[in-house]
Amino acid sequence: MSRDALAWCLVAMTVIAVAAIAVLVVRNRALGRKKRQAEDSLTVQLNAAKSQLLQTQAELTKYQKEFDGTIREAEEASEESTKAVLKGSASFLQSLAAEQMTVLEQIQRKYGGDAVLGDLLEVTHANAQMQRKAQGIAVLCGAPVGRRNRPASVYDVVRSAQSQIRNFRRVEIRQQTGVALKASAVTPVALAVAELLDNAASFSQQDAPIDVTFQRIQNNLCIMIDDGGVGMNDEEKQRASELLSGDVVPRLSQLGNQPKFGFPLIGLLARQYGFRVDVTGDSRYGGVRAVVLLPEGLWTEEQPSPVEQEPVSIARVPESGTTQSRPRTLNGLPKRASRQTPVAVASDDREEQPPRTTEDSGRTSGRSLGALGALQRGTLSGRNLDSSPTEGSQDA
C-alpha cells in the first residue's frame, strides 16, 4: 500500500517535473525571441545614432571651415583697411616732408651766408629722417615711393641714403664710381640703402664706422655696406633672407610696437624694382655685410645728370705776367653768364677787347667798368705776387 502510494507520488512528481520543464522551455524560447527583437531594434537605433553623429561631425567641420574663412577674411579686410588708412596718412606726410625739403633748400640758399644756416642744416637733417619714415610706411601700405626725374651717380644715391639716417657722420663712402643709376631706380635704391645703413648704425657701437664700397661683379653693380656690430646667427640670417626676398610679407599688425619694417620694406622695393639684397655675409669688421645687387637694367656707365655734374668753371689767373691772347671780360671778372665755357681770365691789359665782352658791357656802365677794371688790375697785381702766406700786398 505504501509502496503504491510511493509509486504514485513518484509518478506525480515526474509529471510535475516534466510539466515544469515544458513550461520553462516555452518561457525560455519566448525570452530568447524577445531578446533578439530587442537586440535588433537596438542595432537599428545605434546605426541611426551613428549616422547622425557623422552628419553632425561633418556639419561641425563645415562650420569650422566657414568660421576660419570668415576670420581670415575679416583679418584681411582689417589689414586692407588699416593699410588704406595708413597709406593715406603716410602719403600725406610723405608729400609734406618732400615739400618741406624743397622749401628748406631754398631757405638754405637764401640765408647761405648767415649764421642761421647751421640751424637750418640740423632742421633739414631731422626732416630727411622724417621723410624716410613716411616714405617707408607709405610704400609698405602700397603707395608709390616717389620719383626723381634725373639719373644720379650711385655715389650720390648713397649720400642721399646717408642723409636719411640719424648717425650719418659714421657712414664713410670709400670710393666714387663712374656709374649712374637710372632715374626710376634712384629713390627706391636710396630708400633701401638708407634702411640698411640705419640697421648697420643701430646694431653697432656708437663710434664704429660704417663703410660703403662699390664693386662691379659681372653684369651687376654691388653696393656693399660693412658694419662693426654684432653679427646675426643662422636663424636670424634665414629670417632676414626670407623678408629681404619679398617672398614673406608680414602683416602690419605683426611688426610690433616698435615696428621693424626695414627688411619687409627692402624686400618689397627689391621685388618691385628688380634688385636683390643680401645680409648673410660677414663684414671685414666682424659685423654684417649687406650687399645691394643692382642688375644691369638699373644703371648705366654714363656720367650722371647734367645738373649734378654742372661744368665747373675754372678761373685761371695767369701765373706770371699776362697772356695777351687769353679771352677775358672787360671788367676782369670771371664770366658767370655762360656756364658752358671755362671761365674767362683776368688780365691787366684792358686795351685789347675780348670777343665776348659785348654781352657783359650791356649790364655795366662805361664809368663803373673803368673803375672796376682799375680796381681789378690793382687786385691782380697784388694776387700775382708770390703766394706767400703773410699779409697780402693787395692795394685794393
Place this chain on the structure above:
Amino acid sequence: MPDEHDQDEEPELELTSALVPFFVITNGRALPSDQQYERTALVTALKGTSAAARTLSPEAQAIVDLVAHGFLSVAEVAGHTHLPLGIVRILLAQLEESGLVLVRKPVPRAEPTDRELLGDVLAGLKSKFGA
C-alpha cells in the same frame, strides 16, 4: 617694369629737392665763424695736393680744382660752385685743415677815424710848432 605699380589713382609723388642735402655735403661739420672766411678772403690750392685730394667729396674737389691755378675770393668760389656761402665756408675749413688750400685774409679796413680828434691834434700841432 618699375612704372607698373604706380597706376593707382594718385600720381606718384615727384621729389624736387636736391638728391644730396647740404648737410651731407659738409658731413655735418659746424659752420665756421663769419670772420674766419670773409667774402673777400682769397683762396688758392696748395701745390702737390692732387694725391691727398683723391678722397674728397665731389664738391670739395670742385673747389680745389677751381682755385688750383690762382686766387679766387670766397664769394667767387660760392658763385662758381652754386653752393651757399656758408657751405663753401665749411668746405674751406675742412680743406684748410687737411692742408689742401690756403686762405688769405683780406686787408682789414681802416678804422673810421674821429674827425674832431684829428682836428684837435692838428690844432695842437699848429699851436706847438706854429705852422
